[in-house]
Amino acid sequence: MNTLLVEEKPDRVVVRLHRPEARNAIDAEMVGDLHAVCGLLERDPRPLLLTGGDGVFAAGADIGELLRRGREQALQGINSTVFERIRRLPMPTVAAVDGHALGGGAELAYACDIRLASTRARFGNPEPHLGIIAGAGACWRLRELVGEPLAKLVLLAGHTIEAPEALASRLVAALHEPGELETAAHRLIDRMTEVSPAALRLTKLVLDAPPSAHPVADHLAQAVLFEDSDKEARMRKFLDRKRKDTT
Structure with missing residues (x-):
């Protein structure tokens, strides 16, 4: 891949946006490379760590490409x-x-389940300054993440969410110094890999289900897990350890 650096590990995939000459601006080639990564993770599900370069995650979509796009491309x-x-x-x-x-870079971060940030992180959606909307998810995802007042401040008034405000608004789960950020992200994924992969996968599925799907989705997911041999092994291990602790 020309726009991503991909490191496959048995328990995770690490993807680094890699267009340093364009501050990791998201162009059509990067979109294609991201689709390829998605295909990989759909075939072989593992947690994904997505990051950028030193001091920049992604500075937005590629403006040169956006300039050449018309109605048909927008509808795609x-x-x-x-x-x-x-x-x-x-x-x-x-x-x-x-x-x-910023821009598409912020929208890419909004699409992830969890965001960690450095103390110099900055989130913003300046698309209206370019005569367009933040049309890749910010107009609804950001409201879900931080609430309507802050989302409108960002999308309508060009407000930039600096790192402390990102933490206070829960846009990000934690702040770290730049040199410690990726280590902290790996520690977070380490915790995920300690649990049952099937339970982790189904928990995400149920979390993301629409309200009308509950509680049926919860019951069906639990029914699948109750028949999983990993559930029995983990529960027996827990009970054995508890018995040893009490003797």
Whole structure:
């Protein structure tokens, strides 16, 4: 891949946005590469760690490409389609955001399940300054993540969410110094890999289900897990350890 650096591990996949000459601006080639990563993770589900470069996550979509796009390309949802595919990946996704996450870069981070950020992270959606909307998810995902007042401040008034406000608004789960960010992200994924992969996958599925799907979705997921041999092994191990602790 020309726009991503991909490291496959048995228990996770690490993807680094890699267009340093363009501050990791998201172009059509990167969209294609992200689709390829999604295909990999749909075939072989593992947690995803998505990050950028030193001091920049992604500075937005490629403006040169956006300038050449017209109505038909807008209706295709080129960026929003891959971001939604990332959102629907079967296992958790973690974005480690260092520096600028603007425009499409911010929308890519919004699509991940959990965001960690460095102390110099900045989130913003300045698309109206370019005569367009934040059309790849920000107009509805950001409201879900931080609430309507802050979302409108960002989308209508060009407000930039600096790292402390990102933490206070729960847009990000934690802040770390830039040199410690990726280590912290790996520690978070380490905790995910300690649990049952099937339970992790089904928990994400139930969490993302629409309200009308509950409690049926919960019951069906639990029914699948109750018949899983991993559930029996983990529960027996827990009970054996508890018996040893009491003797």
